[in-house]
Amino acid sequence: MxxxxxxxxxKVFSDEVMVxxxxxxxxxxxxxxxxxxxxxxxxVANVVATAMxxxxxxxxxxxxxxxxxxxxxxxxxKHDSFISPQxxxxxxxxxxGKELIKGEPDASSFPNGGxxxxxxxxxxxxxxxxxxxxxxxxTLYIPTAxxxxxxxxxxxxxxxxxxxxVISKQALRILRLFGNTTSTRVISTVGAEQEYFLVDRKNYxxxxxxxxxxxxxxxxxxxxxxxxxxxxxxxxxLRVGEYMRQLDTRLWELGVTSKTKHNEVAPAQHELAPVFExxxxxxxxxxxxxxxxxxxxxxxxxxxxxxxxxxDHINGSGKHNNWSLSTNDGMNLFNPGKTxxxxxxxxxxxxxxxxxxxxxxxxxxxxxxxAGNDHRLGANEAPxxxxxxxxxxxxxxxxxxxxxxxxxxxxxxxxFETSVATLPNLPKDDSDRNRTSPFAFTGNKFEFRMVGSxxxxxxxxxxxxxxxxxxxxxxxxxxxxxxxxxxxxxxIVADTMHNHGKIIFNGNGYTEEWVExxxxxxxxxxxxxxxxxxxxIQDKNVEVLSRFGIxxxxxxxxxxxxxxxxxxxxxxxxxxxxxxxxxxxxxxAAMRYAGDIAASYNELAASGIQNxxxxxxxxxxxxxxxxxxxxxxxxxxxxxxxxxxxxxVTAQNCRDKIIPQMNNLRDCVDNLETITSAEYWPIPTYTxxxxxx
Ligand code: ADP
Ligand code: MG
Numbered sequence: 001m002x003x004x005x006x007x008x009x010x011k012v013f014s015d016e017v018m019v020x021x022x023x024x025x026x027x028x029x030x031x032x033x034x035x036x037x038x039x040x041x042x043x044v045a046n047v048v049a050t051a052m053x054x055x056x057x058x059x060x061x062x063x064x065x066x067x068x069x070x071x072x073x074x075x076x077x078k079h080d081s082f083i084s085p086q087x088x089x090x091x092x093x094x095x096x097g098k099e100l101i102k103g104e105p106d107a108s109s110f111p112n113g114g115x116x117x118x119x120x121x122x123x124x125x126x127x128x129x130x131x132x133x134x135x136x137x138x139t140l141y142i143p144t145a146x147x148x149x150x151x152x153x154x155x156x157x158x159x160x161x162x163x164x165x166v167i168s169k170q171a172l173r174i175l176r177l178f179g180n181t182t183s184t185r186v187i188s189t190v191g192a193e194q195e196y197f198l199v200d201r202k203n204y205x206x207x208x209x210x211x212x213x214x215x216x217x218x219x220x221x222x223x224x225x226x227x228x229x230x231x232x233x234x235x236x237x238l239r240v241g242e243y244m245r246q247l248d249t250r251l252w253e254l255g256v257t258s259k260t261k262h263n264e265v266a267p268a269q270h271e272l273a274p275v276f277e278x279x280x281x282x283x284x285x286x287x288x289x290x291x292x293x294x295x296x297x298x299x300x301x302x303x304x305x306x307x308x309x310x311x312d313h314i315n316g317s318g319k320h321n322n323w324s325l326s327t328n329d330g331m332n333l334f335n336p337g338k339t340x341x342x343x344x345x346x347x348x349x350x351x352x353x354x355x356x357x358x359x360x361x362x363x364x365x366x367x368x369x370x371a372g373n374d375h376r377l378g379a380n381e382a383p384x385x386x387x388x389x390x391x392x393x394x395x396x397x398x399x400x401x402x403x404x405x406x407x408x409x410x411x412x413x414x415x416f417e418t419s420v421a422t423l424p425n426l427p428k429d430d431s432d433r434n435r436t437s438p439f440a441f442t443g444n445k446f447e448f449r450m451v452g453s454x455x456x457x458x459x460x461x462x463x464x465x466x467x468x469x470x471x472x473x474x475x476x477x478x479x480x481x482x483x484x485x486x487x488x489x490x491x492i493v494a495d496t497m498h499n500h501g502k503i504i505f506n507g508n509g510y511t512e513e514w515v516e517x518x519x520x521x522x523x524x525x526x527x528x529x530x531x532x533x534x535x536x537i538q539d540k541n542v543e544v545l546s547r548f549g550i551x552x553x554x555x556x557x558x559x560x561x562x563x564x565x566x567x568x569x570x571x572x573x574x575x576x577x578x579x580x581x582x583x584x585x586x587x588x589a590a591m592r593y594a595g596d597i598a599a600s601y602n603e604l605a606a607s608g609i610q611n612x613x614x615x616x617x618x619x620x621x622x623x624x625x626x627x628x629x630x631x632x633x634x635x636x637x638x639x640x641x642x643x644x645x646x647x648x649v650t651a652q653n654c655r656d657k658i659i660p661q662m663n664n665l666r667d668c669v670d671n672l673e674t675i676t677s678a679e680y681w682p683i684p685t686y687t688x689x690x691x692x693x
Pocket of ligand 2: 193320447
């Protein structure tokens, strides 16, 4: 084995390591839990824990942590060492099955959306044995799910794990109907393409807005942005290339399958795409990827920006969540098959997605909502805020033909053999040309393009799993009870197209016509997070989530509160950061600059020269300073008035009052920047940030 492949996953407690280190029966029992989702026996856990600890210590770890994903969007965990003091004053290294399986962090310090008031503040973390443990910076990381003591989910992963079971069960029912007796599990697979910006660390350190908020709150349009389209897939600069090399190495050691890297559309913007894997592991690996991106950047004198809109005037960053379903024996259920019969199975799964998106567009939309992503969705760079599916003309017309075909059984079967049999020839490339769709079928998977670059991908995937399972359950019920299987299939396709076909849109999603047409079709166009959050308490959504045991009524409500609270906190922090920058950096600099010009003007006047340009410049500066201080006071007043005991009112105030006032203040400051001497301007400009790496 070459060194490169030996290093891949060298910090992961992988299947290979388990085979090597666990007694055969223990390994089999653990595998059974991982593959079939069964609980782990305590004796098994003890043996696994000891093997894990020994392996971790041999590989330089001294601590372990239950790694979890609270609803802060990032990961958390406290680190405990393996040491256990003995009576003789010495220590031994210990790690029990109990410690592996369960931890008890204090849940009250994490967002819980009102659950704190109703329930005990204690929480616990439960080992998720389906995602492998790994070593990072001397600590053994154990992926876990995080719940309140009373069982309510407090994290991003618990509903995802629940949804993996649900989709597997319903998809298997369909497969059995098509004669598949061998697959035992259906897994949702995900590959998350991650966009990011890299800026010089010194410039980053000199921008309070970047440090605190992850985005620039000020910054005049630079002379050169992305208008030349010369960055996309262009030559990777040496410094960035070195960064990407180190990042890949670190990720590969952790078992993250980083595969593709390239420059993105905006200057200083890049992308990393991994090879897809199970949704659960992909979610953990995307978090690790984001963490590593930040760490490696810092080590290289760079800063990695994962915010959805770090800069005005140029593209923001998203995450393309590629989603599909696959059997445990490797069959991709969205791969059009080779025989007409396989194709029919494919069409059923396709219809399940169409129906799911049309029934629950608000629920999918809310998984891409955040204060940061509000800057993207609906602007001319990201998909519109309207959920629709791109299938391509070919596939759409096949579905339409079947839906409109004759009801006679014989003819219908004939039709399957003709029109449906053309599917294997589907020109795959053709299906992915449309980059304006929020949800595109790309040949053998769906690409959900709305997700924000900084967001966890857990929610988009637990929603997809759940709403598609909802359709599959309905179809399986129908097919299991059908007198004529083929006729029932046709009627499923027909019903899907008649009732839900409006969600299919193959045109340009960026146009005004689409926005108008979508409104006529009754497709929701939700362009801000405050309105999007409502989906979490919408009856039909709560119904489907609780029916499948993904989130209870209470859990849905808590997530609604958390979304709104996170939104309001983000906006308030941004507004306060603006105020601090204006009052302590921008206004003082502008005043100093104006004062120095005034002094020069007076000196000239003393020598008999009245310079008109200087006077004009001074007048302009002076009125801009006035404008800024007035806007500052107004923003302060809005902030003062915005807080309310009602979290919805607070969030609405942020959206309707604070953001417009922040924009006004920003306009004044950006104008000032364009007429202030570079020597005096207190913060790095857009050109410094975008063209200095
Ligand atoms: P692009 O979207 O740029 O055309 P690709 O089609 O090569 O790029 O793939 C994009 C992402 O989709 C990659 O992360 C890849 O691993 C992922 N992907 C490919 N097949 C699947 C699948 N069956 N399930 C989930 N993700 C997939
Ligand atoms: Mg893509």
